[in-house]
Amino acid sequence: MDFHIPPRIEDYRQRIARFVEQELIPLESDPGSYDPHENIRLDLLDRVRAKAKAEGLWCLQLKPETGGQGIGRMGMAVTYEAMNRSIFGPASFNSAAPDDGNMMVLEAIGTPYQKERWLQPIVRGDVRSAFAMTEPHPGGGSDPSMIQTRADKGADGRYRIHGRKWYITGAGEAAHFILLARTSDDPRYGLTAFLFHRDQPGWRILRRIPIMGPEEHGGHCELEFDGLEVGPEDVLLGEGQGLKVTQMRLGPARLTHCMRWLGLARRCVEIAKEYAAERHGFGVRLSERESVQLMLGRLAMNIEVGRLLVMKAAWELDRGGFARKEVSMAKVQVANVLHEAADTAIQINGARGYSKDTVLEWIYRYARQARLVDGADEVHRMVLNRNLDAEGADFWRWPVAEA
Incomplete structure (x- = not known):
């Protein structure tokens, strides 16, 4: 590479x-x-x-x-x-x-x-959008096969949708929605992706769910569907292809989360280094203390590990691969390094980092969701273990160029 x-x-x-x-x-x-x-x-x-x-x-x-x-x-x-x-x-x-x-x-x-x-x-930039997949228990979360929201097709070819979704990011400001609903009980082809507009009748926002924050525009909302009608022209990729749509949507999106989070992690290092270079205590700068140097050195290394994993996954996607295990590894590494970066920078900045005088406390609160959204750490580690079981030593194989 x-x-x-x-x-x-x-x-x-x-x-x-x-x-x-x-x-x-x-x-x-x-x-x-x-x-x-x-x-x-x-x-x-x-x-x-x-x-x-x-x-x-x-x-x-x-x-x-x-x-x-x-x-x-x-x-x-x-x-x-x-x-x-x-x-x-x-x-x-x-x-x-x-x-x-x-x-x-x-x-x-x-x-x-x-x-x-x-x-x-x-x-x-005229409108914003949302992706409505996650449901309250016992519905689907990281496992889309558990989705309970149903779309029943009438004799007129239109679908009537009933069910609930929650933690739908951006729903409060969104005009365009992609919605996952069940059209059959087939384990592989039972889900369908629908497109709908906020002005269509048959659905409502029950609440904007309060979170640790800060929030994306439109928050994280709970939705109820009680007869939303969608025509066949607004089915994405065809009936029964919802799982494929989900895989195509979430894989690259997980990686773009990581790309963005690396920028935030580096910003935390920047703020920590600037403060350590100017703050004196007990006769020396913080940056001269070995303990601070070890914290920043470890953080720099872990961010670079995340960057390499992200770039490898991006390379695999660019060459036409699915990059499923590469994305999972990047997601776990970068989500955790973002949290580590915010925590370390706050520790170095002390009370200043905990205050709103810097963006560190904002990033810290935001960072905690990174280990949950688009699949919790544990889900991705399970995915990686399945790959390890299936591939054995080939899990670590190098792609070989053509002669």
């Missing part, structure tokens, strides 16, 4: 870095930049997004014909890390979850009608 990045990607990285430094970092220290849920205020976000569009930094992940720049997964690894040096970065460049994953799956498998109707408004 060649770790050189193309000059074009480096140009994007540098331009994003300048944008983040000049346009976004200054906003973080102004309390007026935040909405009541501790994310960037929507009217302010709209202004920042307009600037990102004007500078050609919008939707880099999508194909040119969709409205992006076609930088590939490896290019995304480089640029997403740079974007999330700021807590406001991903939303500013239209690379934030869940829109990011929804756009990529719609681009990959949507019909021409679905791309125009459901994808393009998200690409333009």
Whole structure:
């Protein structure tokens, strides 16, 4: 694997870095930049997004014909890390979850009608979207085969959907939804993915679930469906293909989470190093203390391990592979290193890190969800163990180039 990045990607990285430094970092220290849920205020976000569009930094992940720049997964690894040096970065460049994953799956498998109707408004930034899969017990969570929400097909060919979803990220602000529901009891082909608009009748938001926070725009909501009607033209990939849609949607989305989290982890190191270099105690700088050097050295190494795992998974996706075990390894490593980075930086900063004088406490609270979203650590370790059982020593095989 060649770790050189193309000059074009480096140009994007540098331009994003300048944008983040000049346009976004200054906003973080102004309390007026935040909405009541501790994310960037929507009217302010709209202004920042307009600037990102004007500078050609919008939707880099999508194909040119969709409205992006076609930088590939490896290019995304480089640029997403740079974007999330700021807590406001991903939303500013239209690379934030869940829109990011929804756009990529719609681009990959949507019909021409679905791309125009459901994808393009998200690409333009006119609307936001959500992916409605997770359900309250005994419904589906990490195991989509447990999904209980049902879609019954009538004689007119339309589906009537009944059930409940919860912890649906962004639902409070979303206009476009991808919904997973059961259309049969077939273990492999029993799920179907549907597209619907918030203005359609037959569903409602029961509550915005309070969380440790901070929250994505639109929060994490509990939804109820009591007869939502969806026509066959708004079925994604076909009836019974919901599990395949889920796999196509969640695998790359897990990896893009990791790309963004690495940017936050590096920001924590940056804040810790700056403070350690200037703070004196008992006659020496913190940065001169061996204990602090060990903390930062370990953290730097663990972040780099995460970067290598992310880049390997991105490489595998770019060459047409599924990268299932590579994504699982990256997800576990990076989710944990983000938490470690925030915790270490707070420890070095002391009371300053625990206060709102820096973004460290924001990142710390945000980081705890990383080990849960898109599959808990334990789920991914189980996946890796299944691969180990199936592959044996080949689990660690090197791909061999053609002669």
